[in-house]
Amino acid sequence: MISFADPSGLLALLSVPVLLVLFCLRPMRRRMVSSTTFLWREALAERRHGPGLGRLLRDPSLLLLLVAAVALSLALADPRWVGMTGRSGDQVLVIDVSASMRSPLRDATRFELAMAEVARRVQGKSADSQVLLIASGSRPRLLGGFESDPERLTRMLAELRVTDEAGDPRAALSLALSMVNGRPGARVHFFTDGAFDADPALRALAVEFHTIAGPAPNVAIGGFDIRRRYASSEQFEVMVRISNHADERVEVPVSATLEEVELFQREVSLEARSSETLVLPFQGDPSGVAHARIDIEDALPSDNVAQVVMPAQRPLRVLLFSSGNSVLQQALLALPAVTTRLSEIVESLYANQVAHHDLVVFDGVEPPSLPPGRYLFIDAVPPDAPFERTGRVLDQAVEGRGRSALVRDLDITGLKVASAIRVGFRGEVEPDRVQNLFWSAQTPLALSWLDEQRRVVYLGFDLGVSDFATRAAFPLWFHASVRWLQPLAAPEPATHLRTGQRKRILLPGEQQRLIVVTPDQRYLRVPLTRDDKAPAPRQPAWREVDFDQTALAGVYRYFEGEDRRYFAVNLSDESESDLSSRAELPEAGTQTYEQPPARSETPLWPWLAGLVALLLLLEWWLWGGRRVVA
């Protein structure tokens, strides 16, 4: 097999048509008659006996071709003229668009003042210098490439908006410095309020800081969450964290609502530079959009409100085919949000029974078929599985366990089984589809199996003939197995993100369009890339889409199939809510940087290419221009 370490070398094949053209353009030998050729032959023979190199070098045509070849080789090597130049006017302007830039300063916001300074710098730049704009939010964002046209730069700036994100100036400045690499004399300017924790590394960077800061007392909701209590699906807790970033004590009214229903309202007294966390229990259905508010006029309103979306909970529907198994029923009841229905197999209704349940459990009962779905088999062997019953074995002890997540942390050492089904594998087993969970010396005791449409967990013995059910490992294994069988049906946590964080959205496979409505009522169409369209193992196929335009705090909504879904985005960043300038940045112009002499690299290949063309033309003239026909 032939491989190419550097396939770009095949580009040299492009020289073939060039050679063909040159060959075609080359003048043909002129035919002439001569009275005799012996004198020419002797002259030729004499020249051939002469010194080879000297003979060659006497031919000006060859000399020109040699020089052209050398020049062409040099051109291909991309030589550069390296010189030292003074500073160029190229600039990278990094604008802080984090939430703290929303805070007011004098008659405007910090962001507006920063933008005005940036605009002045853009308008005042020299005509030949270029400017690159970078927005510094939770992630750095390039507004375009290096641009010399002030009008285009102004248009870019006009589209820039301040966000509710927490800033990451280090990432933005790293990007900016990487962009000036190779641009001798180019400088980086950072327009910020300095409302981030002091970072000594930033001071060492070759960056001119333009700090727009002033006093800005602020009280913020630093955290807001709702969680269900494990004991009951009707009980939940609300957690609110309030921080005072001012230098004086404040009294703050705090309230929380869930779907316009007030959860609580109380007054919180906060000392200067202090925080307080409220955790309050409540009863009822916690699904819906919850808001927490503090009623105060401060420098940054966007962190005075926080949201949490609690998804509506749908209970896990379990169908149990069993002649009666109290241990199993207790285990199912212990799962949160589970409805269990005990039934018997009725062949005429079997397919319908299975289709209307999320999980089907066969306890000592073997079904006639295995349609698409999720199944737990206990002391029963699934049909159409890659393993089959081969008999029964007695007095088994667990000898090993697999590396599946279902049994990874289980303590099943010395587990005894009085009687178990003996199973054997049919043919060769695909390890990523069938996993042996644990086994005895004679047979696998527990297996997991999946294909495109089914997931199965198999336990090869009755819970009554083993001490498995009495061990602490059993509920863990059972819970993990149920979650693996029905991951989407498991209770979801409260859905909320921090601003700038990426939201992973799960969509049905057949959904071809995703539009997300932002808190400011903009409709964002999210492109579904090819990778997003790859079918997930679950049927129907699901796709995961990453949505990262979460710069604004608030509630976002979209459609998952025909169901409307919500997720909340909060600032929730104590550091960003602290609007005091504490980064201790040097002012622009007050710091001198040891900047090495600017290296300028001028590519020479265009000149060399021109020289090659000139030499070839000259050679052409020498070759065909001075023709004499006798």
Next chain:
Amino acid sequence: MAMTASRQDGAKRAATAASDEARARLFDAGFLRKLERLELLARKQMRGLLRGEHTSRSRGQGQEFADFRRYQAGDDFRAIDWNIYQRLDRLFVRLYSSDQDLAVHLLLDCSASMAVGDPVKFDQARRLAAALAYVGVNNLERVGIEPFGNAPVRRLGTLRHRSQMISALDFLAGLECAGRTRLDLACRELAVTLRKPALVVVLSDLIDSVVPEHEGRAEPADSTRLEQGLKMLRARGHELLVLQILAEEEIAPTLDGAYELRDLEHDGLLKLSIDADLRARYLQRLEQWLAGNEAVCARFGVDYMRFSTAIPFEDMVLRYLRQGWHLR
């Protein structure tokens, strides 16, 4: 049979027409006027230099002293001028002119190599032959035109009267260039044919290279064939004049670039790129070759002259032949 005869008549008529056309081109009215002028000039020259209207150029055993020349092996001791020997310590023999009837034979090269040049070498050679024949016939000499080459050529009887010049011009106009030069064979044939010593004028480019069968290309030329031919004629006592005619492009080539040269005599192809260096080497080889020819002629006491086709015909005759032995 009648049809065959008719075809032969047609071929003859075509050949005659071609010959007439060539004659009109070669020997036009201007040429004939130049011949008349040349003849007058020749007479004037001879009157000034020689006593009689018609004196043979056969120097040797006559009554009247004509010239000195250096002694050569085989010369009669009685002709040595001992006075000069006493003065110069060198042997010279005295030459006398005789009044015997002089024969002039013009050996005209008709090989393919004569077909180049501007004007063509062969045309110039034919004009020169016509001029010499005209002058000779007007001086009551017998003139023979002997075309030679590797291909068969027609012959012309000896010219004795001025009236025969027309047929001589026709004959010259009808000649064609073909084949290779075999000067040695032509000289041998003439030497065998001539019974009395005569003046033999060789009109040729002297390009006489040999092609070995196994190589298929011309081997480096030297003057061996010329030497063999001259040796045979001189051995029979004939006086010789070699006129080498070369095209200007052969003497001073201006070719530059890539060429494919076809050798007219050997039909071989030579691919080469000509530049200043190669031209210089060519000229060097040409000089060596010409010097070899000149040395051979000098060795046999043969007058040798060469000229380019770029020189106008009448200038060639007057300026060169005046300085030569024939009109001296």
